[in-house]
Amino acid sequence: xxxxxxxxxxxxxxxxxxxxPTPKKASPLNYRATQNLxxxxxxxxxxxxxxxxxxxxRADFEEDGTYYAIFFNxxxxxxxxxKKVERNELPAQLRRTSSQKFKDVTVLEMLELTSEAExxxxxxxxxxxxxxxxxxxxxxxxxxxxxK
Numbered sequence: 518x519x520x521x522x523x524x525x526x527x528x529x530x531x532x533x534x535x536x537x538p539t540p541k542k543a544s545p546l547n548y549r550a551t552q553n554l555x556x557x558x559x560x561x562x563x564x565x566x567x568x569x570x571x572x573x574x575r576a577d578f579e580e581d582g583t584y585y586a587i588f589f590n591x592x593x594x595x596x597x598x599x600k601k602v603e604r605n606e607l608p609a610q611l612r613r614t615s616s617q618k619f620k621d622v623t624v625l626e627m628l629e630l631t632s633e634a635e636x637x638x639x640x641x642x643x644x645x646x647x648x649x650x651x652x653x654x655x656x657x658x659x660x661x662x663x664x665k
Contacts, residue, residue, distance in 0.1 A: 547574045549593025557587075557595065597632035610657030611638060618651075618659050 554564070554576050561578050569575035573596065574589045588596040604612060604627070615624075622644040630637045638653040639662065650662040 547589060547593045550574045550589035553593055553595055554587060597630055599628050599630050602627050602629045607638060608655050611653045614657035614659055615653060
């Protein structure tokens with residue numbers, strides 16, 4: 518349950534502001550998070566650091582045309598990575614399922630979320646003015662996110 522709450526927080530934070538970071542130098546909010554980010558991705562020039570929900574620290578950057586949001590806890594430990602993806606980057610089964618599921622709606626954004634505990638994809642869609650978030654799995658399962 519805790520993992521699902523964390524995933525929800527990360528996805529909502531990412532979907533609302535992963536339109537692309539503004540390249541600028543910012544003072545890191547957490548030295549350990551900075552060191553972990555550079556260990557994972559190498560030296561980056563365009564990182565935007567900011568506080569995020571649930572006392573997390575967030576690093577946004579763009580690399581090779583892909584936008585990333587990396588989340589760390591208060592101690593600077595890696596929690597998860599979200600990145601914008603295109604349809605052709607989805608796992609084959611999820612690509613087929615999503616093409617069918619979303620054939621009559623507009624997909625505004627797709628994110629891939631990777632953490633130690635899970636690997637999921639999220640879709641932000643709009644139909645008749647209604648925005649919905651969907652969660653997808655490697656095996657092609659898709660369900661509305663946040664609905665029971």
